Amino acid sequence: MRLAVIPGDGIGPEVITEALKVLGEVAPSVETTTYDLGASRWHATGELLPESVLGELRQHDAILLGAVGDPTVPSGILERGLLLRLRFELDHHVNLRPARLYPGVRGPLADTSAEIDMVVVREGTEGPYAGNGGLLRKDTEHEIATEVSVNTAFGIRRVVADAFKRAQERPRKHLTLVHKTNVLLHAGSLWSRIVEEVSLEHPDVTVAYSHVDAATIHLVTDPARFDVIVTDNLFGDIITDLAAAVTGGIGLAASGNLDITRRNPSMFEPVHGSAPDIAGQGLADPTAAVLSVSLLLDHLGQRESARRIEASVAFDLATRDQNNPGSTHAIGDRLAALVSS
Amino acid sequence: MRLAVIPGDGIGPEVITEALKVLGEVAPSVETTTYDLGASRWHATGELLPESVLGELRQHDAILLGAVGDPTVPSGILERGLLLRLRFELDHHVNLRPARLYPGVRGPLADTSAEIDMVVVREGTEGPYAGNGGLLRKDTEHEIATEVSVNTAFGIRRVVADAFKRAQERPRKHLTLVHKTNVLLHAGSLWSRIVEEVSLEHPDVTVAYSHVDAATIHLVTDPARFDVIVTDNLFGDIITDLAAAVTGGIGLAASGNLDITRRNPSMFEPVHGSAPDIAGQGLADPTAAVLSVSLLLDHLGQRESARRIEASVAFDLATRDQNNPGSTHAIGDRLAALVSS
Ligand SMILES: CC(C)[C@H](C(=O)O)[C@@H](O)C(=O)O
Ligand SMILES: CC(C)[C@H](C(=O)O)[C@@H](O)C(=O)O
Numbered sequence: 001m002r003l004a005v006i007p008g009d010g011i012g013p014e015v016i017t018e019a020l021k022v023l024g025e026v027a028p029s030v031e032t033t034t035y036d037l038g039a040s041r042w043h044a045t046g047e048l049l050p051e052s053v054l055g056e057l058r059q060h061d062a063i064l065l066g067a068v069g070d071p072t073v074p075s076g077i078l079e080r081g082l083l084l085r086l087r088f089e090l091d092h093h094v095n096l097r098p099a100r101l102y103p104g105v106r107g108p109l110a111d112t113s114a115e116i117d118m119v120v121v122r123e124g125t126e127g128p129y130a131g132n133g134g135l136l137r138k139d140t141e142h143e144i145a146t147e148v149s150v151n152t153a154f155g156i157r158r159v160v161a162d163a164f165k166r167a168q169e170r171p172r173k174h175l176t177l178v179h180k181t182n183v184l185l186h187a188g189s190l191w192s193r194i195v196e197e198v199s200l201e202h203p204d205v206t207v208a209y210s211h212v213d214a215a216t217i218h219l220v221t222d223p224a225r226f227d228v229i230v231t232d233n234l235f236g237d238i239i240t241d242l243a244a245a246v247t248g249g250i251g252l253a254a255s256g257n258l259d260i261t262r263r264n265p266s267m268f269e270p271v272h273g274s275a276p277d278i279a280g281q282g283l284a285d286p287t288a289a290v291l292s293v294s295l296l297l298d299h300l301g302q303r304e305s306a307r308r309i310e311a312s313v314a315f316d317l318a319t320r321d322q323n324n325p326g327s328t329h330a331i332g333d334r335l336a337a338l339v340s341s
Numbered sequence: 342m343r344l345a346v347i348p349g350d351g352i353g354p355e356v357i358t359e360a361l362k363v364l365g366e367v368a369p370s371v372e373t374t375t376y377d378l379g380a381s382r383w384h385a386t387g388e389l390l391p392e393s394v395l396g397e398l399r400q401h402d403a404i405l406l407g408a409v410g411d412p413t414v415p416s417g418i419l420e421r422g423l424l425l426r427l428r429f430e431l432d433h434h435v436n437l438r439p440a441r442l443y444p445g446v447r448g449p450l451a452d453t454s455a456e457i458d459m460v461v462v463r464e465g466t467e468g469p470y471a472g473n474g475g476l477l478r479k480d481t482e483h484e485i486a487t488e489v490s491v492n493t494a495f496g497i498r499r500v501v502a503d504a505f506k507r508a509q510e511r512p513r514k515h516l517t518l519v520h521k522t523n524v525l526l527h528a529g530s531l532w533s534r535i536v537e538e539v540s541l542e543h544p545d546v547t548v549a550y551s552h553v554d555a556a557t558i559h560l561v562t563d564p565a566r567f568d569v570i571v572t573d574n575l576f577g578d579i580i581t582d583l584a585a586a587v588t589g590g591i592g593l594a595a596s597g598n599l600d601i602t603r604r605n606p607s608m609f610e611p612v613h614g615s616a617p618d619i620a621g622q623g624l625a626d627p628t629a630a631v632l633s634v635s636l637l638l639d640h641l642g643q644r645e646s647a648r649r650i651e652a653s654v655a656f657d658l659a660t661r662d663q664n665n666p667g668s669t670h671a672i673g674d675r676l677a678a679l680v681s682s
Contacts, residue, residue, distance in 0.1 A: 110451040112451075145493075153482050190476070190484055212578075250558065
């Protein structure tokens with residue numbers, strides 16, 4: 001396996017070190033190449049993602065990314081120029097974000113009995129993230145700014161099909177479309193039509209619909225209702241942060257940016273950001289990065305190793321001192337030991 | 342005071358009956374005209390909001406609306422043709438949504454010590470709600486659907502100015518812009534510029550920024566951080582449902598759709614929908630409708646009456662049996678008695 005590693009900014013490098021430590025235990029022969037991309041490269045050279053680097057990344061089986069973002073770089077530069085550019089260039093149309101409340105983890109909700117175990121399939125290459133839109137009469141009192149959400153039958157169908165396939169394989173076989181079809185009539189009708197069409201191929205998957213605003217209510221009052229959620233790029237961004245919060249925080253949330261055609265390497269990353277305020281202090285929880293490695297192995301067909309990592313994380317979460325889980329290194333060491341035991 | 346009443350669909354009429362009962366106690370001379378708009382009128386006549394009715398509505402000092410929406414009407418018809426049409430025609434640019442955790446109310450969060458008391462100023466007449474966009478190659482595999490978020494300096498400035506004014510009058514004097522400036526670069530830069538500009542006129546208001554995805558996390562892990570939030574139409578839709586949920590549910594959440602220039606009557610409505618599943622059974626909580634009357638009176642300068650209603654609600658919430666608050670009528674009777682006592 002040839003793995004490209006982009007540690008990135010802030011706590012990215014710290015959590016990636018621990019994730020690679022754990023990966024080394026189950027896949028000792030993995031070949032890694034590290035790419036220096038992010039804030040410091042941009043400051044030093046003005047480069048975000050040179051074509052040559054993009055070409056090299058394409059030669060790998062998968063990419064592991066830490067985090068991107070720094071307060072010294074204007075908002076949007078690294079996000080659009082590096083992170084989103086990778087997702088778009090590598091056609092990462094399925095942004096896969098499981099949210100599970102592990103035993104022993106205390107989330108913010110009072111009801112601790114709910115069994116939260118959902119997977120959000122977020123569309124990753126279109127919608128309001130297309131970057132379409134513009135400014136007119138900039139910096140005047142008559143300025144107009146537009147953002148165009150672009151939604152295609154092609155783009156939606158491949159994501160909806162993937163979500164149904166995942167629902168089909170899960171015990172509850174339940175899928176919820178999250179959108180805002182009562183206001184965004186054009187995009188809403190297209191999403192609804194395609195979910196309806198694909199559902200005909202999966203008669204044993206039950207289908208529900210929730211407006212995105214109502215979905216945020218359900219996520220805090222009855223999160224157990226969700227099994228697989230399929231949704232657009234922006235709604236997926238919002239509800240996966242909330243889903244991560246109710247399952248114990250973004251310190252635990254992993255994600256995969258998948259090209260399910262496998263023409264391009266998929267990219268795995270913790271949902272959390274670069275957290276510059278705690279960078280370099282050993283305070284970051286590497287668990288999300290480690291779980292991202294588990295998703296990576298699962299995607300590459302190494303199911304056994306993936307499960308072993310997830311089980312080790314589950315064991316550690318059930319037994320760790322929640323108020324004092326240990327340093328970044330200490331957690332990584334514990335997880336590595338569990339995985340190899 | 343001339344008040345137009347639109348009871349609407351589902352539980353709308355039930356909660357409006359109680360809201361008017363309470364209003365009658367503080368403003369016995371109010372003149373009300375009821376307008377039959379909503380699902381049944383649409384079924385009977387195909388009409389959503391006839392021009393003549395719109396003209397009559399404009400002659401009132403304010404509008405009180407119950408709820409709009411019915412499962413027998415295709416999604417979007419009533420929403421766009423009636424509710425949003427009212428908001429747009431009457432230039433309801435400030436969609437005001439307070440979220441306060443009243444003593445005695447149990448929300449879904451484990452941390453019951455947090456003092457949640459925020460006001461969301463949601464832009465109400467543009468953004469992704471503009472209705473701009475369209476379909477190409479409809480019903481084919483090559484269909485494309487767009488939604489255009491339209492943001493103007495004019496539209497943003499008046500809302501941001503209102504939000505700063507409200508922040509200025511509150512003890513904490515804190516304002517948070519919620520947006521997604523790292524992805525929606527055009528709209529994001531315009532919102533950021535205007536918040537920065539208006540902040541110069543309010544040097545004692547502290548300003549923070551939160552991405553909408555992070556804001557959903559804060560709303561469940563640290564909601565007390567928020568004082569005034571200003572945000573766009575769609576983000577406001579999403580986070581106010583979540584804010585309502587963490588403060589005890591949409592049974593309690595009130596809203597005002599304000600034309601702050603007072604050229605058009607403002608419209609007050611509970612945040613909840615028509616809840617057809619519980620309609621006609623006396624199960625709906627009229628508290629949100631009653632609190633909407635309080636917002637209405639406040640907007641019309643009847644501060645004393647507004648405060649009396651809010652205090653009565655606060656007392657009832659602190660003393661009611663949370664598991665068994667009583668029927669729609671019973672709650673309305675209790676609140677009316679408290680207000681008149
Ligand atoms: C950093 C940002 C561009 C990104 C997104 O909006 O997708 C992040 O929030 C995420 O969810 O991965
Ligand atoms: C019913 C719907 C059109 C409306 C909205 O999206 O604004 C509702 O959700 C609200 O928040 O008042």
